[in-house]
Amino acid sequence: MDLQGRAHKFGDDVNTDYIISGRYKFKTLDMKELARHVMEDLDPDFYSKVNKGDFIVAGRNFGCGSSREQAPLAIINADIGAVIAKSFARIFYRNCINTGLPLIECDTDQIDPGDELKVDLEGGVLYNLSKEIEIPITPLPPVMLKILSDGGLVEHFKKYGGFNFE
Amino acid sequence: MGKTIAEKILSHKSGQDAYANDIVVADLDFVMGQDGTSGLAIRAFEDMQAKKVFDPSRIAMVIDHSAPSPLQGVSALHKQMRDFAAQQGIYLYDIGDGVCHQLLPEQGHVVPGDLVIGADSHTCTYGAINVFSTGVGSTDLAAGLVSGKLWFKVPETFKFVLNGKLPAGVYSKDLILYLIGDVSADGATYMAAEYTGEAVDDLSVEARFTMSNMAIEMGAKVGLMRADQKTIDWVQAHSKRVIQAVESDEDARYARIKEYDVSSLEPQVAKPHTVDNVSPITEVVGTPIQQGLIGTCTNGRLEDLRIAASILKGKKIHKDNRLIIAPSSRQVFIQAIREGLIETFVQAGAAVVTPGCGPCVGTHNGVPSDGENVISTANRNFKGRMGNPNAFIYLGSPATVAASVLKGEISDPREHIE
Ligand code: SF4
Numbered sequence: 001m002d003l004q005g006r007a008h009k010f011g012d013d014v015n016t017d018y019i020i021s022g023r024y025k026f027k028t029l030d031m032k033e034l035a036r037h038v039m040e041d042l043d044p045d046f047y048s049k050v051n052k053g054d055f056i057v058a059g060r061n062f063g064c065g066s067s068r069e070q071a072p073l074a075i076i077n078a079d080i081g082a083v084i085a086k087s088f089a090r091i092f093y094r095n096c097i098n099t100g101l102p103l104i105e106c107d108t109d110q111i112d113p114g115d116e117l118k119v120d121l122e123g124g125v126l127y128n129l130s131k132e133i134e135i136p137i138t139p140l141p142p143v144m145l146k147i148l149s150d151g152g153l154v155e156h157f158k159k160y161g162g163f164n165f166e
Numbered sequence: 167m168g169k170t171i172a173e174k175i176l177s178h179k180s181g182q183d184a185y186a187n188d189i190v191v192a193d194l195d196f197v198m199g200q201d202g203t204s205g206l207a208i209r210a211f212e213d214m215q216a217k218k219v220f221d222p223s224r225i226a227m228v229i230d231h232s233a234p235s236p237l238q239g240v241s242a243l244h245k246q247m248r249d250f251a252a253q254q255g256i257y258l259y260d261i262g263d264g265v266c267h268q269l270l271p272e273q274g275h276v277v278p279g280d281l282v283i284g285a286d287s288h289t290c291t292y293g294a295i296n297v298f299s300t301g302v303g304s305t306d307l308a309a310g311l312v313s314g315k316l317w318f319k320v321p322e323t324f325k326f327v328l329n330g331k332l333p334a335g336v337y338s339k340d341l342i343l344y345l346i347g348d349v350s351a352d353g354a355t356y357m358a359a360e361y362t363g364e365a366v367d368d369l370s371v372e373a374r375f376t377m378s379n380m381a382i383e384m385g386a387k388v389g390l391m392r393a394d395q396k397t398i399d400w401v402q403a404h405s406k407r408v409i410q411a412v413e414s415d416e417d418a419r420y421a422r423i424k425e426y427d428v429s430s431l432e433p434q435v436a437k438p439h440t441v442d443n444v445s446p447i448t449e450v451v452g453t454p455i456q457q458g459l460i461g462t463c464t465n466g467r468l469e470d471l472r473i474a475a476s477i478l479k480g481k482k483i484h485k486d487n488r489l490i491i492a493p494s495s496r497q498v499f500i501q502a503i504r505e506g507l508i509e510t511f512v513q514a515g516a517a518v519v520t521p522g523c524g525p526c527v528g529t530h531n532g533v534p535s536d537g538e539n540v541i542s543t544a545n546r547n548f549k550g551r552m553g554n555p556n557a558f559i560y561l562g563s564p565a566t567v568a569a570s571v572l573k574g575e576i577s578d579p580r581e582h583i584e
Contacts, residue, residue, distance in 0.1 A: 017550050021550050029209070029243070041550045061351060064385065066527075067287040067301040067302060068203065069285075090356050094302060094306060095304075098305035099305060141319075143189050153210075153306070157308075157312060158213075158214055162312070163191050163313065163317060165189075
């Protein structure tokens with residue numbers, strides 16, 4: 001699975017309130033509507049700047065804070081292809097795997113805002129096309145790959161009626 | 167090789183001899199959802215083509231975050247939860263019953279040795295009574311509802327050894343803020359925090375909940391403590407369930423161990439906009455304040471209200487300040503009425519709101535205005551957390567909040583302590 005798009009860069013400790021504010025998450029279960037407010041408190045114009053397949057690129061501890069699954073769902077519905085960060089907060093990480101949003105853990109210091117990136121998930125490499133460099137990415141543990149490859153946890157359960165990692 | 171509390175509970179519940187970094191599928195003792203997360207979980211439950219929950223007596227849904235409903239959309243979510251609960255026969259806690267993390271231990275649903283998930287990040291709270299409890303998202307919640315199981319990566323453990331005695335006017339909230347400031351917001355990511363030592367043993371069970379509640383603010387999956395006699399007594403007063411307390415072995419392996427001497431700790435304040443931006447109070451005294459909040463799953467318990475009332479008794483808050491009190495549960499509220507605490511607050515000029523999350527998460531009940539400073543007993547001060555990204559949130563103990571709204575500026579609560 002190849003992903004390609006431009007980098008939108010943020011710093012460390014981007015929390016779930018920034019990804020989608022509590023002001024909106026209680027209002028609706030319509031994820032397309034929530035998506036319009038993604039990252040709004042950090043960058044009010046973010047939604048209008050994003051093209052399909054672009055990446056959110058950040059520093060350490062992306063997705064810290066609350067357990068709201070609206071965070072990855074709003075990102076998916078804003079047509080972001082993947083989130084690339086130095087590290088992720090635990091609940092956010094699980095939620096992304098469960099909802100089918102690819103996560104890429106790597107050294108993001110070598111990515112600048114606007115850089116054109118290409119990711120080869122199976123091959124474990126990120127190409128920074130603007131800088132003409134390759135950045136290695138941390139592989140996902142097998143359990144998570146299994147859930148992602150089934151298309152998320154709902155699909156996994158539909159397929160097996162429960163957990164199945166045999 | 168010896169095991170930590172986390173390794174022991176996950177071994178018991180999975181039937182595997184599990185150590186840190188193993189992945190296990192384990193049986194859940196209790197499963198919880200709240201009104202911000204249950205809607206998506208019910209949708210995922212239906213998408214999984216499930217018909218029945220695994221065991222209705224082990225599941226609760228709590229309407230606490232946005233309660234009573236301030237909006238039509240929220241009312242629809244609440245109705246969806248009520249309908250699902252009625253249809254499945256699970257516990258439903260409705261508006262005014264309290265915050266989920268107060269209710270689960272208080273209503274006796276969780277006891278030492280349990281494995282619990284909740285679709286709320288502060289589910290780590292029950293670690294204070296020796297429960298491996300952790301926050302998950304809505305789809306994990308749905309998987310738990312359907313199967314009574316979930317997969318876990320067994321966490322490594324970060325052990326905090328807290329020696330010495332806390333000085334007067336310094337509370338468990340100050341202690342946990344200090345630790346978060348010290349190790350930072352991702353200092354324990356993916357790990358179990360384990361709090362031990364004399365300072366922890368000295369705390370009441372209520373005060374211990376505050377420390378476990380905030381484990382997530384350093385990235386931890388759970389904030390565990392051993393069950394001592396105080397824990398056992400507290401749990402037996404709230405639950406009839408069988409207790410299976412576990413302790414870490416002497417030779418258990420820790421990823422990190424840090425020792426602290428708490429005997430000269432000052433009150434601590436987290437400054438905007440991150441929880442790990444912590445200073446001793448003496449560095450922020452005098453910062454103007456417009457609103458105070460005492461409540462939330464961190465510090466809305468009876469002991470917290472007693473401490474705040476002891477400072478506010480017979481006094482009036484500053485004329486340019488507002489004070490909001492949100493008792494953490496109906497039981498806490500009733501007891502606070504009986505003890506005259508609520509009268510003290512109302513006489514002092516406070517607004518008392520429905521037991522539950524109150525204004526903590528910005529859905530209603532006290533959204534600050536642009537440029538305003540709030541001092542709160544909550545666990546998060548992220549930009550926009552209380553509903554306005556242009557407001558500034560400081561976090562402190564109930565005593566610090568009470569002392570601050572009296573003066574209209576951040577104030578040292580030790581001035582009120584003999
Ligand atoms: S009181 Fe605040 S932190 Fe606690 S569960 Fe409610 S919203 Fe979350």
